[in-house]
Amino acid sequence: MAEEETELSDKQKKEIAKWFLLNAPAGEIQYVAKDLKSVLNNDDVYDEAASEAFPVYNKSHMICLEMPGRFGDVLVTSYGELQGNEYLDPKTAQVAIVDHVKQVCTEVRPASDEELPTPYVEEYRCALEAEMLKYVGEAYPKGSCSVYCINGKDVEGPGYDFELVAVISAARLSPQNFCTGSWQSIWKIECKDDIQVLELKGKLQVGAHYFEEGNVQLDAKHECRDSTMFQSPDDSAIAIASLIRHHETEYLASLEASYLNLPDATFKDLRRKLPVTRTLFPWHSTSQFSLTREISKELGIGK
């Protein structure tokens, strides 16, 4: 094998660096960044890769950052993105300015009227957010949620459709226990005025990583749909939150069922715990050896 030393261009190195950063499990990007810097040994390339990769990573993982000034937390999501590093927190009507690479919120400013939905839409958004906060507070020990208007935020009154999205983001980092995990729910709610129906589309994504002397990762996804009547803001909010709660609880139960099925069913298709004979393999038995050799020869031909 001829070893050709084709030196990679900076651009190629940057793309590779981005790939590593983007594939970091939830909450581990800073650790990956540290190892990557060491392997790359080129701060300029790293900085460029980081400036491109971190925003994408932060949005897809919907990271939660603390806002200075006792405004609480803000979620970094594509739904709330106003500009490259400005993210709306609909709860407090504040806009957070974010340093993606450092993963901190550097300052906060009030949102302008153009950045917020109309009072009509806001009534629905706010009522749903209140119900969602109640639900998330009960169901997720360390979860955050926000409700955004992603379509029709300038709708003044009945007669027009608009669309909301409720997102839930929960992450658990336990680096000393070599374990991390994340849960993301994205629920899009289309408010169809003409048929007076609210259509829900949910995308749930769960991930976990355990890496003590090994590397094992869970990656689970689910999509679901439902619908309910378009009612007053408060009644709609209660109905939507209740559907979301129902679907998410069901999903958790099916995840549990998948895990319970593993040892005896799913895993068995990869490797049995014991042969059908329920005894260990007879390495010792010489008479069985010649027998097994006959069998193996047959199998050999059969393969």
Next chain:
Amino acid sequence: MEAAMGLMRRMPPRHSETALSALLSLLPHNSSDLLSQVDLPLQVLSDDDSGKRFILCEYNRDADSYRSPWSNKYHPRLEDAPYPSSKLRQLEIEANDIFTVYCDQYYEGGISSVYMWEDDNEGFVACFLVKKDGSKTGQGRRGYLEEGTWDAIHVIEVGPEEETTRYCLTSTVMLSLTTDDVSSGTFSLSGSIRRQMNMNLPVADGHLCNMGKMIEEMEGKLRNSLDQVYFGKTREMVCTLRPPSEVLPMRLPDS
């Protein structure tokens, strides 16, 4: 190198091939270290003579050719290539036959290969490999898996032959499984672990018997470990993120 191994521990196991080639291109001078410390899912070739498949690895490779354990020939053909001695080749043949039966018992199919070669210390090294495709389109009997692979690599260094011989086993298991259905969506677990085991065993019992038992014990331990510890921890994490609803009603409402 430590940083490189750190990266390999964090990247999704499914993408380990991409991760390794990325590292090899960034660190060309560390390529031999990287290739020996990082395991990749096993590749397979068909032996021209018997039509049987055999597994490819560093231990049966010379240049770009691979030696089949069934015919003892290199594919593609190669001049001046290394072969085990005829005595060791006999042991290798027997090992392949027996290991095939072992795999059939535990893996209900799968592809296996064993390679042996003399080492510099008057002993020899044996490499036992298994590859199983458990997906429903592959050899998965129960049809649960959309996708499922198990790759095992066991390398045993056998010390010089004395009454009690030393066997050093290094095992790596890489697996990935995915189930997919309408009610529960896609559920995917993947991972890799590596362990070592050293034993001093009486040579009178036979090399194959000694090595076989070690491998069986190790595979059992790794399977259990993956199932209970590793998969178990990811399950625990999910329940920590969102505890099952039976737990919730027990909470007192906030005043």
